[in-house]
Amino acid sequence: MSADGLPETFDVIVHPAAELRGVLRAQPSKNYTTRYLLAAALADGESRVVGVATSEDAGAMLRCLGDWGAGVELVGGDAVIRGFGSGPRAGVTLNPGNAGAVARFLMGVAALTTGTAFVTDYPDSLGRRPQGDLLEALSRLGARVQSRDGMFPLSISGPVRGGVVEVSAERSSQYASALMFLGPLLPDGLELRLTGDIKSHAPLRQTLDTLAAFGVQASASDDLSRISIPGGQAFRAGRVLVPGDYPGSAAILAAAATRPGELRLSNLREHDLQGEREALNVLREMGADLTREGDTVVVRGGRPLHAVTRDGDGFTDAVQALTAAAALADGTTTWENVYTLRLKECDRISDTRRELEALGLTVTETQDSLTVTGTPSLAGGVTADGHGDHRMIMLLTVLGLSAQAPIRITGAHHIRKSYPMFFRHLESLGARFEYPEATRA
Ligand SMILES: O=C(O)C1=C[C@@H](OP(=O)(O)O)[C@@H](O)[C@H](O)C1
Ligand SMILES: C=C(OP(=O)(O)O)C(=O)O
Structure with a gap:
């Protein structure tokens, strides 16, 4: 049961x-839960994410963050996260289950490590979803990537410095969101150029909102085709409340x-x-x-x-x-x-x-x-x-x-x-x- x-x-x-x-x-919102948990892990110190989702996707994010070295504790309906800051553990294999956003966000952050592998126990679902646009952007930034034709299983290895990079936003906004979580922690930050007919504007704005909630600076053009994230920043630990x-x-x-x-x-x-x-x-x-x-x-x-x-x-x-x-x-x-x-x-x-x-x-x-x-x-x-x-x-x-x-x-x-x-x-x-x-x- x-x-x-x-x-x-x-x-x-x-x-x-x-x-x-x-x-x-x-x-509680799935999309804010995944974002807040990740941002909390990227901070040094302890954050409290109040009223987290209890869905499998939330569980997948918590499991992967724990595997990367975050302290994860569920207290009542809240998650108390002791972050790993800019230093997720290297050499770890993550399994984000069937959670697309979780998988992509973690893939971006994996460029902070000297090697993270990704597998899924949903080969017929997440295993068939395209990851190539994000892998390409990461590899243009200097990451080493391996995949099965742009799909799971895959591996990503940094470090990368940042700079200007194009990423397609035609198939999913999650690739750009992934880079937005990575950018602040890179020495040179990221100047993102979103290419193609940009889809799912709303989740991109939720990512910007999350960065702001954790004290990270970022600015975006009105049409979201340019997103600028200064480097050398830190996510600030704190307390956030997940909306409905x-x-x-x-x-x-x-x-x-x-x-x-x-x-x-x-x-x-x-x-x-x-x-x-x-x-x-x-x-x-x-x-x-x-x-x-x-x-x-x-x-x-x-x-x-x-x-x-x-x-x-x-x-x-x-x-x-x-x-x-x-x-x-x-x-x-x-x-x-x-x-x-x-x-x-x-x-x-x-x-x-x-x-x-x-x-x-x-x-x-x-x-x-x-x-x-x-x-x-x-x-x-x-x-x-x-x-x-x-x-x-x-x-x-x-x-x-x-x-x-x-x-x-x-x-x-x-x-x-x-x-x-x-x-x-x-x-x-x-x-x-x-x-x-x-x-x-
Ligand atoms: O960023 C997010 O949390 C999400 C973005 C959307 O995906 P696409 O950008 O692929 O449309 C949405 O469908 C998904 O459920 C969650
Ligand atoms: C598509 C969805 O999620 P994800 O892309 O995160 O797997 C969804 O929640 O409907």
Whole structure:
């Protein structure tokens, strides 16, 4: 049994829910947790990261930082980190699990060592995601890198001095974020030139925000194509508070919007750099009754929803949750500019199309868009593949709550990558799930 009280691996059977009603507190942000933990480890001295996420990705970061020599202690809901500053241990093999951002951020910092190897026990997911753009930038800075065709397993060896370097931001923002954590600790700093059509601006701003929270100077052009980080700086140890998680909450909000009832979801601060905050506006634009009272979002569910067309790049980790709302809405929704969804835990364009078609929906895709025609009545009664992807599992769960007959989702334990209490939270609102033995790894 894990902390959520569920078996180690499981499928989930999602029963239709007559209504969802209750009060929840949004879980801690995954993307701020990973950033704050890393920044704390890069500081000399002790930091307290208050209210850390308990997801597998947070666990992966804590494990890797410990392996690199940081002191890691969980005290209540906080992480107390004794940093290694600019000196992570050399000759260590890190395993970031299936956590893309964690892997990339650590790869950047690995250039401070005289050798770090990276492996993953998710060869079919993280093992297939591209790392070449970051490896190239690191190697142009003078690092020695080895990889399997730009993918895991790989190794990185410094030292590097810094200077001007180009990095592509077309496939992921995480490569540039990785270099932003490295830059301040290099003697010459980094003048980053982000090339290509820059994707995922919001996480880049979260990285800048994290550097500032740890006393590190950095400046960026408005369009983020130039990021300047003076060298010879230190991360300043301190105390930071992790805000609530918008990407995971988007799935809860989509569920609440598509069923009758009322949800009050707290701990979602209004002024926040997480791009998935926009999910609230998208749901409103679709017709949801969604209001805000300070840090609490209130949804009165069951109103008819209608289709929208939106550029999804600004809220990349909420696109699948919003696709569930679109599948239950009147009309045809298109998410544009979402090519990077193909490079996540699964191919979130083609794999989503396949799963939705198996549920009887009409879906089309282009290289960088996904189009879904909603249905007022979803039959359900099928088994859907979770594709080992937490956000696919969220999408299918939201649909299952509205279907006529239960939907079984395979490998549903992968929800723990970002939202271990997802099913428990929905149960507290009145949803009903069964957790049979997993039929997918
Ligand atoms: O920096 C981060 O923490 C993240 C950046 C985004 O990735 P891309 O930049 O690859 O879109 C996002 O999808 C991921 O979940 C977390
Ligand atoms: C894609 C995601 O995470 P990562 O890139 O960190 O694996 C996600 O959380 O949806």
